[in-house]
Amino acid sequence: MDPIVATTVSVISAATPLLLAANGELVAEKAGVLNLGVEGMMLVGAVSGFAVTLITGSATLGILAAASAGALLALLFGLLTLGLMANQVATGLALTIFGVGVSSLVGAGFVGTPVERLPRLDIPGLSDLPVLGPLLFGHDALVYLSVAMVALTAWFLGRTRAGMILRACGENDEAAHALGYPVIAVRFAAVLFGGVMSGLAGAFLSLSYTPMWVEAMTAGRGWIALALVVFAAWRPWRLLIGAYLFGGVTILQLHAQGLGLFAVPSQVLSMLPYLATILVLTLIAAGSGRRRLDAPACLGRPFRPPA
Amino acid sequence: MSAPPNRLELRGITKRFPGVLANDRVDLAVRPGEIHALLGENGAGKSTLVKIVYGVLQPDEGEILWEGRRVEIRSPHQARRLGIGMVFQHFTLFEALSVRENIALGLEERYERGELERRIREVSEGYGLPLDPDRDVHTLSVGERQRIEILRCLLQNPRLLVMDEPTSVLTPQEVDRLFATLRRLAAEGCSILYISHKLEEVKALCERATILRGGRVVAVCDPRVETARSMAETMVGAAIREPARPAGRLKRAPRLLVDRLSLEPEDPFGTALRDITFLVRRGEIFGIAGVAGNGQDELLAALSGERPAPKPEMVRIGDARVGRLGPTARRRLGLCVIPEERNGHAAVPELTLTENALLSAHGRLQLLRLGFVRRRAVAAFARRIVERFDVRTPGIEVTAGSLSGGNLQKFVVGREILQNPEVLIAAQPTWGVDAGAAVAIHAALLELAERGTAVLVISQDLDELLALTDRLAVIHAGRLSRSFETRDVEIARIGMLMAGVEEPAPAEAS
Numbered sequence: 001m002d003p004i005v006a007t008t009v010s011v012i013s014a015a016t017p018l019l020l021a022a023n024g025e026l027v028a029e030k031a032g033v034l035n036l037g038v039e040g041m042m043l044v045g046a047v048s049g050f051a052v053t054l055i056t057g058s059a060t061l062g063i064l065a066a067a068s069a070g071a072l073l074a075l076l077f078g079l080l081t082l083g084l085m086a087n088q089v090a091t092g093l094a095l096t097i098f099g100v101g102v103s104s105l106v107g108a109g110f111v112g113t114p115v116e117r118l119p120r121l122d123i124p125g126l127s128d129l130p131v132l133g134p135l136l137f138g139h140d141a142l143v144y145l146s147v148a149m150v151a152l153t154a155w156f157l158g159r160t161r162a163g164m165i166l167r168a169c170g171e172n173d174e175a176a177h178a179l180g181y182p183v184i185a186v187r188f189a190a191v192l193f194g195g196v197m198s199g200l201a202g203a204f205l206s207l208s209y210t211p212m213w214v215e216a217m218t219a220g221r222g223w224i225a226l227a228l229v230v231f232a233a234w235r236p237w238r239l240l241i242g243a244y245l246f247g248g249v250t251i252l253q254l255h256a257q258g259l260g261l262f263a264v265p266s267q268v269l270s271m272l273p274y275l276a277t278i279l280v281l282t283l284i285a286a287g288s289g290r291r292r293l294d295a296p297a298c299l300g301r302p303f304r305p306p307a
Numbered sequence: 308m309s310a311p312p313n314r315l316e317l318r319g320i321t322k323r324f325p326g327v328l329a330n331d332r333v334d335l336a337v338r339p340g341e342i343h344a345l346l347g348e349n350g351a352g353k354s355t356l357v358k359i360v361y362g363v364l365q366p367d368e369g370e371i372l373w374e375g376r377r378v379e380i381r382s383p384h385q386a387r388r389l390g391i392g393m394v395f396q397h398f399t400l401f402e403a404l405s406v407r408e409n410i411a412l413g414l415e416e417r418y419e420r421g422e423l424e425r426r427i428r429e430v431s432e433g434y435g436l437p438l439d440p441d442r443d444v445h446t447l448s449v450g451e452r453q454r455i456e457i458l459r460c461l462l463q464n465p466r467l468l469v470m471d472e473p474t475s476v477l478t479p480q481e482v483d484r485l486f487a488t489l490r491r492l493a494a495e496g497c498s499i500l501y502i503s504h505k506l507e508e509v510k511a512l513c514e515r516a517t518i519l520r521g522g523r524v525v526a527v528c529d530p531r532v533e534t535a536r537s538m539a540e541t542m543v544g545a546a547i548r549e550p551a552r553p554a555g556r557l558k559r560a561p562r563l564l565v566d567r568l569s570l571e572p573e574d575p576f577g578t579a580l581r582d583i584t585f586l587v588r589r590g591e592i593f594g595i596a597g598v599a600g601n602g603q604d605e606l607l608a609a610l611s612g613e614r615p616a617p618k619p620e621m622v623r624i625g626d627a628r629v630g631r632l633g634p635t636a637r638r639r640l641g642l643c644v645i646p647e648e649r650n651g652h653a654a655v656p657e658l659t660l661t662e663n664a665l666l667s668a669h670g671r672l673q674l675l676r677l678g679f680v681r682r683r684a685v686a687a688f689a690r691r692i693v694e695r696f697d698v699r700t701p702g703i704e705v706t707a708g709s710l711s712g713g714n715l716q717k718f719v720v721g722r723e724i725l726q727n728p729e730v731l732i733a734a735q736p737t738w739g740v741d742a743g744a745a746v747a748i749h750a751a752l753l754e755l756a757e758r759g760t761a762v763l764v765i766s767q768d769l770d771e772l773l774a775l776t777d778r779l780a781v782i783h784a785g786r787l788s789r790s791f792e793t794r795d796v797e798i799a800r801i802g803m804l805m806a807g808v809e810e811p812a813p814a815e816a817s
Contacts, residue, residue: 161411161417164404164408164411164412165412167401167403167404168401168404168408168412171401171402171403171404172399172400172401172402174399175395175398175399175400175401176399176401176412177363178363178383178395178399179383179399179412179413180362180363180382180383180384180387181412296403297402297403
């Protein structure tokens with residue numbers, strides 16, 4: 001395979017978990033909930049997906065298990081923050097720490113065991129095309145799902161009544177309540193969706209990106225996903241651009257390390273995606289003002305319906 | 308022949324909250340096509356009652372009759388299906404969403420996108436309430452925002468329209484236009500339940516009034532034959548002494564001078580201040596009228612010191628050029644400020660009254676020693692505010708956020724006045740405050756001016772400025788008009804200036 005095509009394919013791979021997780025978080029934040037537990041939900045998804053695939057031999061069951069595990073953690077988050085009005089930031093951080101711990105515990109016996117990589121969806125003929133074949137065809141199901149979900153989210157938020165109600169809940173919870181919309185239920189649904197998507201992102205890591213289980217294998221991708229939502233100004237299609245940009249940076253630094261391109265220690269190159277995250281967030285904050293309006297107005301604010 | 312049944316009838320509605328009986332066996336009847344006022348002080352139970360009518364809250368006891376039939380209104384959806392529309396005091400709008408989306412969210416029927424736009428244009432033009440369905444709400448003026456709320460109701464052909472203090476943010480011309488719309492609706496058979504603190508408006512608009520006090524109905528009257536004062540006294544349950552109309556003050560020395568103050572806004576949606584020039588003399592009350600969003604917030608920030616002015620001489624307290632100084636330094640020179648927003652600007656809702664007393668008064672009243680808080684002195688100061696300004700609170704260690712709007716406002720006003728300021732700036736001092744508290748606050752401001760303080764009142768409530776001030780000017784789009792003697796000002800002219808119809812004349816030299 002042409003090295004440029006090969007690199008591009010690996011960029012797509014690196015971008016997919018970011019895109020899945022960020023898409024879920026975007027919907028939760030649009031409804032007004034800031035869930036900082038993405039990293040934890042991804043890890044729990046990764047370990048569940050891996051374990052179930054290994055034990056049952058079915059990748060489909062593994063993916064379902066990952067989605068359910070992510071949803072389960074999101075459910076816990078929802079009960080605490082939406083039901084009991086716990087602070088969203090603190091609860092989200094706790095969720096991440098919890099996810100790191102519980103995934104290490106569950107995954108202790110699996111470390112180093114290989115699992116079969118998710119099957120590629122090859123389309124006879126099309127997948128063999130030069131350049132286009134490997135670029136567009138022959139990825140696994142989660143890659144296609146990640147892009148399809150962006151389109152679906154954009155359509156749902158922008159074009160459907162349910163999506164409009166979800167945005168309304170994130171924009172002005174009290175007004176939405178006064179007009180008779182079930183703010184807490186809408187937010188719960190959005191948080192669960194976020195959990196499912198984070199779980200899938202984790203499954204992609206442990207079943208496709210590097211088909212094995214390693215402790216804390218998300219390596220901060222959950223945080224990058226959170227930053228991507230800000231980068232994308234809460235717009236689904238911009239998320240696609242952002243995820244592929246960050247995927248590109250990740251792959252770039254890997255290749256630079258492999259080729260010994262720059263006379264800098266490899267650790268510095270490994271920092272690149274994270275430095276890029278900080279840089280992007282700083283630039284966005286510096287250009288503030290108008291940007292502030294992009295964020296859902298009630299983001300992170302607990303809502304208690306009046307008696 | 309029997310009369311048609313009441314459009315809405317409440318019988319013995321009771322609603323309890325922990326520790327409070329918000330509604331106590333309330334009876335209310337609204338006839339078809341009637342404009343019915345619901346009056347009462349803050350905390351009298353008006354909001355609770357209309358929330359019950361709109362299905363946001365459920366009553367503990369009592370029954371609701373809709374056109375003669377007993378109904379239970381379990382949700383706003385159900386209220387809208389019955390034909391009840393509601394325009395809230397705090398708009399239930401979504402800033403980042405378009406006019407069309409905002410209206411769709413308040414409708415029961417679902418429309419196709421194009422069909423809804425056509426209906427919005429049709430109804431909005433029919434009632435003289437023009438609106439562009441594609442604009443985002445954050446780009447609209449307050450008056451336009453209210454139109455969205457009204458349109459949202461009109462699109463469902465309501466048979467009862469509940470309006471909670473709809474005029475507090477409108478110019479006199481906008482109020483006239485709103486009243487014309489409401490009268491036309493009533494003539495078409497729609498009943499209107501109208502909540503307002505402005506009793507003169509109620510007299511002009513409403514045929515009947517139900518007055519609440521402490522959760523109970525204390526009177527049902529015809530506002531057209533009552534006086535504003537008699538209704539206010541029924542609301543408060545005691546005789547009210549209106550502050551005397553201030554006599555024109557002598558030409559005393561200027562205390563606050565603002566000289567060609569220009570300032571770019573910090574917020575991209577803010578208003579730039581342009582050559583603002585005026586002065587306030589010792590013992591004078593000067594008013595700045597204007598519709599919200601015309602630079603009042605920016606002017607307040609520039610005067611308080613939250614945002615420094617470009618040059619020191621642009622803001623002067625007596626001879627001191629303070630334009631570049633911060634709020635604490637300006638306070639030391641005697642400039643105290645009562646911002647519009649009580650919760651979060653004037654006071655920290657999560658802190659206690661004592662702590663809030665300390666926040667703005669530590670400099671002038673020496674409440675600190677070597678950087679430590681003199682707790683006893685602060686507590687004594689907080690107690691003095693509560694006593695002198697009749698703040699109804701269980702104690703000084705409760706959080707500011709737990710006080711009702713009127714009581715917290717009295718606390719904030721008291722905190723600033725008891726610092727004996729040379730200059731006092733008050734923005735919207737009686738915003739959302741009941742009649743009793745408003746009278747108390749006005750009296751306090753008049754007394755302060757009497758003692759020689761220069762008082763500046765920035766308000767959207769023209770009646771307040773007319774009652775209080777010696778001179779006033781109008782702010783529009785960041786420019787200040789020339790100032791008028793309040794005694795012989797023409798209200799229509801002020802209204803035109805507020806609407807920006809007449810180009811403000813160049814400001815007088817100081």
